[in-house]
Amino acid sequence: MGTDDIRFIVAAAALLFAVVIGFIVYFVILYRNRQLKNKQEQDEREALYRQELLKTQVEIQEQTLEHISKEIHDNITQILSFVKLSLGTVANTLDETKKAKIYESRELVAQTITDLRDLSKSMSFEHIAQMGLQKTIEKEVERINKSGLVEVTFLTEGQIYSLGEQREIVLFRILQEGINNALKYASAKHFKIGLQYQPDLFNLTLEDDGSGFSPDLLNNQSGSGLRNMKNRAQMIGGSATIKSAPGAGCRINITLNPFKQFYTDGVSHQHSFS
Numbered sequence: 001m002g003t004d005d006i007r008f009i010v011a012a013a014a015l016l017f018a019v020v021i022g023f024i025v026y027f028v029i030l031y032r033n034r035q036l037k038n039k040q041e042q043d044e045r046e047a048l049y050r051q052e053l054l055k056t057q058v059e060i061q062e063q064t065l066e067h068i069s070k071e072i073h074d075n076i077t078q079i080l081s082f083v084k085l086s087l088g089t090v091a092n093t094l095d096e097t098k099k100a101k102i103y104e105s106r107e108l109v110a111q112t113i114t115d116l117r118d119l120s121k122s123m124s125f126e127h128i129a130q131m132g133l134q135k136t137i138e139k140e141v142e143r144i145n146k147s148g149l150v151e152v153t154f155l156t157e158g159q160i161y162s163l164g165e166q167r168e169i170v171l172f173r174i175l176q177e178g179i180n181n182a183l184k185y186a187s188a189k190h191f192k193i194g195l196q197y198q199p200d201l202f203n204l205t206l207e208d209d210g211s212g213f214s215p216d217l218l219n220n221q222s223g224s225g226l227r228n229m230k231n232r233a234q235m236i237g238g239s240a241t242i243k244s245a246p247g248a249g250c251r252i253n254i255t256l257n258p259f260k261q262f263y264t265d266g267v268s269h270q271h272s273f274s
Contacts, residue, residue, distance in 0.1 A: 133168040158197030178206040186210020204254040
C-alpha cells in the first residue's frame with residue numbers, strides 16, 4: 001500500500017469521523033431544542049390553566065358577591081326598614097322616657113340600613129362598573145373610615161380615564177383584598193391608597209403601617225392570597241410588586257399599560273381612551 005493510499009484512507013476516516021460527530025451534534029441540538037419546545041409548551045399550558053382557573057374563581061366570586069349584594073338590598077334592608085317603621089308605630093303608644101329609647105333604637109336601625117346598603121354597593125359589579133374605579137374607591141374609603149376600624153387616605157394623581165370594566169373591577173377587588181389583609185393579619189391603623197394616571201401607564205398603590213411579614217411568605221401556602229393578587233394583576237395585563245418586612249408594614253404596587261392587551265372570557269381585549 002502506497003503513501004497516497006494511506007493518506008486517502010486517513011482523510012476518508014477523518015471525514016467519516018467528522019460526519020459522524022456532526023450528526024451526533026445535530027441530533028443532540030435537535031433533541032435539546034425539542035426538549036425546550038416541549039417545556040415551553042408545557043409551561044404555556046400550565047400558565048393558561050392557571051389563568052383559566054383564576055378567571056373561573058373570579059367569576060364565581062363576582063356571582064357570589066352579586067347574589068349577596070342583592071340579598072342585602074332586596075331582603076335584609078327591607079326587613080330592617082319594616083322594623084324601623086314598626087318601632088315608630090310602637091313609640092306613639094309609650095311614655096316619653098320609653099319613646100326616647102325607641103327613637104334611639106330607630107336611629108341605630110336606620111344607620112344599619114345605610115351601612116348595609118353601602119356594603120351592598122361595594123359588592124355589586126354593576127354598581128362599580130357604573131361609577132368607575134375612582135368614585136367607587138371614594139365611597140369605599142368613606143364607608144371604612146365611618147367604621148373606625150382603620151384610617152384610610154386616598155390620593156389621585158393625573159387626568160382620570162377609564163381602564164375598562166374588567167380591569168377596574170379586578171383592581172377594586174385587589175384593593176379590597178389588600179384592606180382585608182391589613183385589618184385581619186397586620187392589625188394596621190393607617191392605610192393609604194394611591195391612583196396615578198399617566199398617558200401610557202397606570203399605578204395603583206396600597207400601603208399600610210401594619211406588622212408586615214417576611215418576603216418568604218409569598219412562596220408558601222399561607223401567602224396564597226398575596227399570590228392571587230399578583231395573578232389577578234397578570235390577568236388584566238398588569239404586574240404586582242409586593243414589598244414587606246416584619247414590623248415595616250406592606251406596600252403593594254399594581255402597574256399596567258392602558259393600551260396593553262389582556263386576556264378575559266377566552267379572548268384578547270385591548271382598551272384605549274381618548
